[in-house]
Amino acid sequence: MPEIRVGVYICHCGSNIADKVKVAEVCDFAATLPGVAVARDYQYMCADPGQELIRRDIQERGVNRVVVASCSPRMHEPTFRKVLESVGLNGYYFEMANIREHVSWVTEDPVAATRKAKALVAGAVGRVELHEPLEERYTVMNKTTLVVGGGIAGIEAALKIAASGNSVWLVEKEPSIGGNMAKLDKTFPTLDCSACILTPKMVSVAQSENIKLLTYAEVVKVDGCVGNFQVTIKKKARSVDLAKCTGCGICTSKCVVKVPSEFDGGLAMRKAIYTPFPQAVPNKPAIDREHCRQFVVGKCGVCQKLCPAGAVDYDQVDEDVTETFGAIIVATGYQQMDPSVGPQWGYGRHENVLTALQFERLVNASGPTGGKVKMKNGETPKAIAILHCVGSRDVNYHESCSRFCCMYGLKLAHLAKEKMGGEVYNFYIDLRCFGKGYEEFYNRVLDEGVHFIRGKGAEVITDRDGRLAVRVEDTLLGRWREVPVDMAVLSAAAEPRADAERVAQVLGIQRSRDGFFLEAHPKLEPLKTATDGVFIAGCCQGPKDIPDSVAQGAGAAAEALSLVTAGKVKISPVIAGVNEERCSGCKVCVPLCPYTAIAYDEEKKICRVNEAVCKGCGTCVASCPSGALSVKHFTNQQIFRQIEEVAAV
Amino acid sequence: MRYAYYPGCSLKSSAYDYERSTRAICPELGVELEEIHDWNCCGATAIPSVDPTASAVLAARNLALAEATDVNGAEAVTVAAACSSCYAMLTRALNYYREDPAMRGLIGQALAAGGRTLAGTVKVKHLLEIIVNDVGLEAVKALVRKPLSGLKVAPYYGCLIVRPKGAFDDAEQPMALDRLLAVLGAQVVPFERKTKCCGGALMTTKEKSALRLNEDLLHEASSKGADVIAVVCPMCQMNLDAYQSNVNTAYGTHYRMPVMYFTQLMGLAFGLNERRLAVGKGTVSHAAVLKRMGV
Numbered sequence: 001m002p003e004i005r006v007g008v009y010i011c012h013c014g015s016n017i018a019d020k021v022k023v024a025e026v027c028d029f030a031a032t033l034p035g036v037a038v039a040r041d042y043q044y045m046c047a048d049p050g051q052e053l054i055r056r057d058i059q060e061r062g063v064n065r066v067v068v069a070s071c072s073p074r075m076h077e078p079t080f081r082k083v084l085e086s087v088g089l090n091g092y093y094f095e096m097a098n099i100r101e102h103v104s105w106v107t108e109d110p111v112a113a114t115r116k117a118k119a120l121v122a123g124a125v126g127r128v129e130l131h132e133p134l135e136e137r138y139t140v141m142n143k144t145t146l147v148v149g150g151g152i153a154g155i156e157a158a159l160k161i162a163a164s165g166n167s168v169w170l171v172e173k174e175p176s177i178g179g180n181m182a183k184l185d186k187t188f189p190t191l192d193c194s195a196c197i198l199t200p201k202m203v204s205v206a207q208s209e210n211i212k213l214l215t216y217a218e219v220v221k222v223d224g225c226v227g228n229f230q231v232t233i234k235k236k237a238r239s240v241d242l243a244k245c246t247g248c249g250i251c252t253s254k255c256v257v258k259v260p261s262e263f264d265g266g267l268a269m270r271k272a273i274y275t276p277f278p279q280a281v282p283n284k285p286a287i288d289r290e291h292c293r294q295f296v297v298g299k300c301g302v303c304q305k306l307c308p309a310g311a312v313d314y315d316q317v318d319e320d321v322t323e324t325f326g327a328i329i330v331a332t333g334y335q336q337m338d339p340s341v342g343p344q345w346g347y348g349r350h351e352n353v354l355t356a357l358q359f360e361r362l363v364n365a366s367g368p369t370g371g372k373v374k375m376k377n378g379e380t381p382k383a384i385a386i387l388h389c390v391g392s393r394d395v396n397y398h399e400s401c402s403r404f405c406c407m408y409g410l411k412l413a414h415l416a417k418e419k420m421g422g423e424v425y426n427f428y429i430d431l432r433c434f435g436k437g438y439e440e441f442y443n444r445v446l447d448e449g450v451h452f453i454r455g456k457g458a459e460v461i462t463d464r465d466g467r468l469a470v471r472v473e474d475t476l477l478g479r480w481r482e483v484p485v486d487m488a489v490l491s492a493a494a495e496p497r498a499d500a501e502r503v504a505q506v507l508g509i510q511r512s513r514d515g516f517f518l519e520a521h522p523k524l525e526p527l528k529t530a531t532d533g534v535f536i537a538g539c540c541q542g543p544k545d546i547p548d549s550v551a552q553g554a555g556a557a558a559e560a561l562s563l564v565t566a567g568k569v570k571i572s573p574v575i576a577g578v579n580e581e582r583c584s585g586c587k588v589c590v591p592l593c594p595y596t597a598i599a600y601d602e603e604k605k606i607c608r609v610n611e612a613v614c615k616g617c618g619t620c621v622a623s624c625p626s627g628a629l630s631v632k633h634f635t636n637q638q639i640f641r642q643i644e645e646v647a648a649v
Numbered sequence: 650m651r652y653a654y655y656p657g658c659s660l661k662s663s664a665y666d667y668e669r670s671t672r673a674i675c676p677e678l679g680v681e682l683e684e685i686h687d688w689n690c691c692g693a694t695a696i697p698s699v700d701p702t703a704s705a706v707l708a709a710r711n712l713a714l715a716e717a718t719d720v721n722g723a724e725a726v727t728v729a730a731a732c733s734s735c736y737a738m739l740t741r742a743l744n745y746y747r748e749d750p751a752m753r754g755l756i757g758q759a760l761a762a763g764g765r766t767l768a769g770t771v772k773v774k775h776l777l778e779i780i781v782n783d784v785g786l787e788a789v790k791a792l793v794r795k796p797l798s799g800l801k802v803a804p805y806y807g808c809l810i811v812r813p814k815g816a817f818d819d820a821e822q823p824m825a826l827d828r829l830l831a832v833l834g835a836q837v838v839p840f841e842r843k844t845k846c847c848g849g850a851l852m853t854t855k856e857k858s859a860l861r862l863n864e865d866l867l868h869e870a871s872s873k874g875a876d877v878i879a880v881v882c883p884m885c886q887m888n889l890d891a892y893q894s895n896v897n898t899a900y901g902t903h904y905r906m907p908v909m910y911f912t913q914l915m916g917l918a919f920g921l922n923e924r925r926l927a928v929g930k931g932t933v934s935h936a937a938v939l940k941r942m943g944v
Contacts, residue, residue, distance in 0.1 A: 342821070343819055344821045344822070349822075349839070349841075459821075461842075462841060464865075464868055464869075464872075466872075
């Protein structure tokens with residue numbers, strides 16, 4: 001075995017490290033450590049000249065192990081591994097000491113910081129001597145992508161993947177794709193009709209040969225990893241055979257059961273066999289078994305008798321479909337907070353207090369009133385209040401800003417003014433008109449004579465005359481006001497969907513503090529998640545307007561395509577292995593493995609690790625009573641050596 | 650169910666009808682009230698605005714005495730307070746003691762000077778909470794012999810019972826009293842201003858402002874057709890009842906709205922004699938209510 005010659009490189013990271021850690025002193029110290037052939041410090045080790053230092057030392061000075069003391073390995077470990085590989089050294093002959101996040105950024109005293117940096121460097125030098133060369137492996141990448149959620153972000157992602165000639169499955173929980181955007185009337189700031197710009201895309205989804213569309217279906221299980229996700233999708237019993245159904249609508253028109261329409265926010269009724277809205281894709285109904293008389297009381301059968309195609313099938317059962325995918329895009333969207341959680345807003349108590357999504361339906365020409373703004377009693381309101389930040393920017397509900405409400409508040413104000421005349425009041429904390437053309441739209445709405453009252457609508461009450469009134473502290477006037485109106489529209493917070501926790505668990509996604517799905521990096525990896533091959537797009541990551549959701553959908557498609565078109569996927573060699581001599585076959589590790597990568601070999605009476613599935617988390621290693629399990633690159637010897645050297649400083 | 654009973658000053662004077670009716674219904678409900686020995690004023694709203702520490706100490710002394718009350722060996726003593734102001738003051742002192750180390754020190758020091766200690770194990774509940782949550786509405790329902798059928802009642806909670814944190818009900822639109830009155834057979838009118846302030850002690854210092862608040866409450870109750878306003882606090886009762894004629898004078902109105910304690914309405918529904926409940930003690934006559942009930 002050739003002599004071990006370690007090269008140690010201490011990074012200044014500009015002033016990030018050098019301001020606190022005396023790098024020259026650490027460098028001098030490193031030079032004294034056994035096995036160290038070269039020790040240097042440099043301004044930016046990650047920059048090209050820094051990398052070049054390492055290359056030259058490997059080539060000219062026989063360095064065969066490398067330690068870089070700089071930042072977290074999360075960012076630049078792959079960078080430096082590549083440097084080693086570029087000059088023929090195995091990338092795993094490398095160790096990183098984190099003296100930025102773990103030292104300079106969190107230590108007040110420069111003396112203590114320098115001492116800790118030395119200890120970490122000594123640990124890394126001790127450890128790197130024991131490193132083994134490891135080879136990265138590749139497996140075949142499945143070329144099909146799964147998109148979960150058929151709102152605008154999911155639709156865009158599916159269409160982009162299909163356009164590239166790759167195949168994609170789009171799974172939607174509801175009977176139709178379209179999501180929340182399908183419910184909107186106009187879109188800010190250009191006032192295009194939402195349905196007019198969305199439905200062509202929905203139709204393209206249905207027509208694309210590369211898209212397999214599963215509506216009324218949910219992802220229930222995901223196994224495997226990037227390149228080879230085995231996904232189980234539950235197709236809920238629709239009770240209508242989509243292959244036979246022609247979408248003629250006779251069943252719906254003859255159905256006798258009426259249920260408040262989810263799509264119309266309960267402002268209109270739908271039937272128990274229904275298509276959610278006229279432009280639905282697929283434009284074929286589903287039976288809501290919770291309300292259908294055939295299922296509730298066991299007799300009716302009207303739709304089945306009348307269906308000319310014989311498509312109604314009461315005996316359909318939920319069906320599980322299992323398929324393998326290379327990548328997954330999650331675009332499950334958001335939900336609007338139920339404002340009845342705050343009784344002060346009067347939602348559910350006063351009949352003319354509506355959510356913004358309900359009001360969208362009211363002003364929509366295909367909505368329950370044919371686009372006329374009407375109160376419950378059928379009269380046209382003379383004054384409308386739009387309350388911003390209902391449950392947003394409010395520590396009692398959601399601390400965060402819901403981001404698009406300011407703009408749809410302005411849009412709804414414009415539409416209300418246009419449709420009914422009268423007075424329209426916006427109650428706001430701040431107006432955040434951040435996008436292209438948004439500030440101009442605000443000015444336009446101002447010019448139209450909409451009133452803006454700076455103050456959070458605190459309460460919606462009935463005043464002495466029985467009229468609705470919004471109580472508000474007008475912070476520009478500096479006084480309390482009670483503004484009488486006929487209708488109040490609540491811009492209720494956008495919040496994570498009620499099933500976000502379950503979806504996150506099934507797909508292995510983490511959630512941020514606000515409950516939305518967590519991206520891998522808030523700036524540089526907004527579409528990736530902590531799980532390789534699983535991407536997020538649209539409002540499931542946080543509230544977004546339509547342009548942002550579309551951009552993310554397309555971006556996630558590019559992310560997925562960059563994986564699946566590569567044809568193969570790299571698997572980390574840092575995985576667990578069993579020492580067959582030592583394994584007693586006790587099976588303690590089998591149920592503990594979060595990836596079900598360990599199986600028991602009945603013949604040899606030992607446990608084995610499936611290398612394709614193992615992620616190298618180390619859970620099994622910690623549990624093994626006979627010390628038979630170890631994870632490569634994290635062996636006991638390596639870790640103990642590191643601890644010893646750190647402790648010796 | 651045995652409680653350390655803290656009556657507070659009002660129930661021994663201006664609100665003796667509240668205490669009488671409370672004392673009358675509690676045995677029916679299986680609620681035993683053991684009056685705290687040597688209790689003192691809770692500090693009400695006057696003291697905290699002048700000296701917050703002193704007010705916390707005043708209330709804390711009662712809590713310390715309560716901890717020494719015999720409640721049949723139950724693990725922790727629960728204080729029953731009928732007055733919302735007492736309830737709020739005792740709760741606030743307890744929260745200070747539990748959550749604010751500086752205040753805890755001051756309270757401990759002051760109590761020690763009087764030879765007392767507070768463990769902080771005591772709980773504080775309003776009588777309404779005890780009846781709705783501890784006794785339970787099922788048990789109450791079983792006791793109703795003369796349902797308040799046809800009686801339209803506006804449930805008025807006042808501002809203190811659900812403040813500051815809405816301990817046992819929603820702070821904005823509580824429902825406990827609504828549900829209780831419904832069980833008694835009353836027709837509960839939706840009373841939107843149910844937690845709006847009656848002005849409290851402001852009636853003595855800034856009467857005009859306080860009358861405005863009371864007029865708002867009386868207006869809503871009467872415009873919704875209520876026969877009576879049910880209250881859970883002596884201060885609310887006094888402002889709405891005793892100052893009703895002042896409201897009428899100031900605003901040219903003609904309200905004759907009876908204002909009764911919920912305990913009185915419970916007693917009537919239980920078929921108890923109205924004299925035992927001190928019904929009729931109000932400034933605005935209760936006769937219309939009794940007539941409607943056929944008493």
